[in-house]
Amino acid sequence: MRDFSEFHEATIAAIATPPGVGGIGIIRVSGPQSYAILQQFFRAKNPPSRFVSHKLYFGAIIHPETRQVIDEVLAVYMRAPQTYTREEVVEIHGHGSYLLLQEILALIVTFPGTRLAEPGEFTKRAFLNGRIDLTQAEAVAELLGAKTKEGASLAVNQLRGGLHEEIWGIRDALLAVRAVMEVAIDFPDEELEILDAQALTARLTREAQEPLLRLLARAEGGKIIREGVSVVILGRPNVGKSSLLNCLLREERAIVTELPGTTRDTIEECLDIKGVPVRIIDTAGIRETVEAVEEIGIRRARQKLEEADLVLLVMDGAEGLQAEDRALFAVAECKKVVVVVNKIDRAPDLNLGLYQEAFPGVPVVAISATSGAGIHHLEEAVYEAATGGQGLQEPGLAAPNVRHAAALQRTLAAVQQVGAGLAADLAPDLLAIDLQAALSFLGEIIGETTTDDVLDIIFADFCLGK
Numbered sequence: 001m002r003d004f005s006e007f008h009e010a011t012i013a014a015i016a017t018p019p020g021v022g023g024i025g026i027i028r029v030s031g032p033q034s035y036a037i038l039q040q041f042f043r044a045k046n047p048p049s050r051f052v053s054h055k056l057y058f059g060a061i062i063h064p065e066t067r068q069v070i071d072e073v074l075a076v077y078m079r080a081p082q083t084y085t086r087e088e089v090v091e092i093h094g095h096g097s098y099l100l101l102q103e104i105l106a107l108i109v110t111f112p113g114t115r116l117a118e119p120g121e122f123t124k125r126a127f128l129n130g131r132i133d134l135t136q137a138e139a140v141a142e143l144l145g146a147k148t149k150e151g152a153s154l155a156v157n158q159l160r161g162g163l164h165e166e167i168w169g170i171r172d173a174l175l176a177v178r179a180v181m182e183v184a185i186d187f188p189d190e191e192l193e194i195l196d197a198q199a200l201t202a203r204l205t206r207e208a209q210e211p212l213l214r215l216l217a218r219a220e221g222g223k224i225i226r227e228g229v230s231v232v233i234l235g236r237p238n239v240g241k242s243s244l245l246n247c248l249l250r251e252e253r254a255i256v257t258e259l260p261g262t263t264r265d266t267i268e269e270c271l272d273i274k275g276v277p278v279r280i281i282d283t284a285g286i287r288e289t290v291e292a293v294e295e296i297g298i299r300r301a302r303q304k305l306e307e308a309d310l311v312l313l314v315m316d317g318a319e320g321l322q323a324e325d326r327a328l329f330a331v332a333e334c335k336k337v338v339v340v341v342n343k344i345d346r347a348p349d350l351n352l353g354l355y356q357e358a359f360p361g362v363p364v365v366a367i368s369a370t371s372g373a374g375i376h377h378l379e380e381a382v383y384e385a386a387t388g389g390q391g392l393q394e395p396g397l398a399a400p401n402v403r404h405a406a407a408l409q410r411t412l413a414a415v416q417q418v419g420a421g422l423a424a425d426l427a428p429d430l431l432a433i434d435l436q437a438a439l440s441f442l443g444e445i446i447g448e449t450t451t452d453d454v455l456d457i458i459f460a461d462f463c464l465g466k
């Protein structure tokens with residue numbers, strides 16, 4: 001078990017709202033001095049004999065020496081342990097001026113035993129004080145960074161303990177099996193009766209292996225919701241790549257002209273296609289060139305191809321299929337490709353079958369980037385390709401992140417090892433070793449057995465005040 005006795009005597013303070021101008025700005029304080037800090041710097045309009053927990057008071061922050069009013073604020077004291085960190089907490093809601101908030105914060109950290117909070121330190125304390133587990137702490141950071149509604153739902157589910165519950169279910173099963181083994185170790189004479197290998201194997205399969213496999217199967221879907229996909233628009237010059245970018249973004253982001261070689265550098269933007277966060281990259285049209293700048297652009301386009309999860313290979317439907325289109329397809333073929341036949345408004349006799357024959361097994365979508373015709377079909381094709389035809393997984397289901405998935409894999413391997421040991425009639429003390437390993441890998445996910453440096457990495461990703 002983690003050692004939760006590690007005590008956090010320091011009181012920490014930070015501005016919890018983002019920098020910039022806002023309607024209100026909040027300073028958060030956590031730790032044993034919170035109440036005293038409120039008494040020292042805050043004067044309520046109607047001063048109570050004692051601040052009642054979770055009640056909002058109107059008043060002002062006053063400099064204790066100059067008696068100068070720094071800001072009129074609302075303040076709340078929250079008594080431990082019914083708080084975010086499980087410690088004594090105070091929040092001061094000031095006007096949105098970042099300068100004033102910084103002044104108040106500077107005053108607060110002059111209080112004895114008080115210092116500025118590190119990024120993620122409030123959440124880290126919530127975790128160390130046992131209010132949330134590590135998956136829930138990670139969900140806090142994920143929620144703040146979510147790029148789509150679906151990503152936010154996934155994080156909320158994890159924050160509410162969705163993943164935590166599934167992990168605990170598996171953990172309980174492993175603990176129950178370990179208990180049986182411990183009895184068998186203590187009573188070697190009756191070992192055979194106690195260790196019913198068949199029953200134990202069945203239980204491990206049903207309550208550990210299968211749930212582990214189910215969770216792992218959701219990791220890929222979770223990755224798409226969390227990180228999204230990178231889509232590169234590729235094609236000959238002047239086929240309408242930048243027009244397509246603008247059309248997908250529904251804004252005039254990239255310069256479009258009738259001159260080939262307009263786009264010289266790559267342009268990256270983010271969009272949300274049915275819940276999939278998509279990083280879309282417009283590139284310079286690829287051709288044999290003489291000009292240095294365009295040459296660099298083309299080199300960048302090829303580099304972007306390397307990073308791409310999906311390529312939209314754009315062709316000019318009005319000009320018809322060209323040898324260079326086929327050549328570019330051969331270059332892009334190492335990735336998932338969607339062939340986009342553009343300018344259909346100028347191609348009344350378009351024969352899509354020709355493209356389907358030329359690129360068998362590859363989705364071909366006809367569009368007009370200037371009129372927007374067919375763009376929904378293209379979005380559908382991108383969504384299909386990004387999710388492997390499975391669609392996005394339900395955000396209501398817990399999905400492990402990359403860190404969790406790695407630990408789940410190791411847990412699964414250890415559980416399988418136990419199964420193999422049972423089949424081979426291994427002694428219970430040997431079986432218990434693998435079982436303990438499985439429990440320890442599982443513990444890394446929820447934060448029970450996570451090492452301090454891993455914790456530091458996780459919390460360092462947080463923003464200040466969280």
Ligand SMILES: Nc1nc2c(ncn2[C@@H]2O[C@H](COP(=O)(O)OP(=O)(O)OP(=O)(O)O)[C@@H](O)[C@H]2O)c(=O)[nH]1
Nearest residue numbers: 237238239240241242243261262263285343369370
């Ligand atoms: N009629 C018609 N014209 C289009 C369509 N899409 C693009 N165009 C025109 O084609 C020309 C080239 O468009 P761009 O979007 O700049 O093409 P590009 O592929 O980005 O070109 P480079 O950046 O030079 O490689 C412009 O004149 C566009 O208005 C379309 O669907 N229909």
Ligand SMILES: [Mg+2]
Nearest residue numbers: 241242262263
């Ligand atoms: Mg362009």
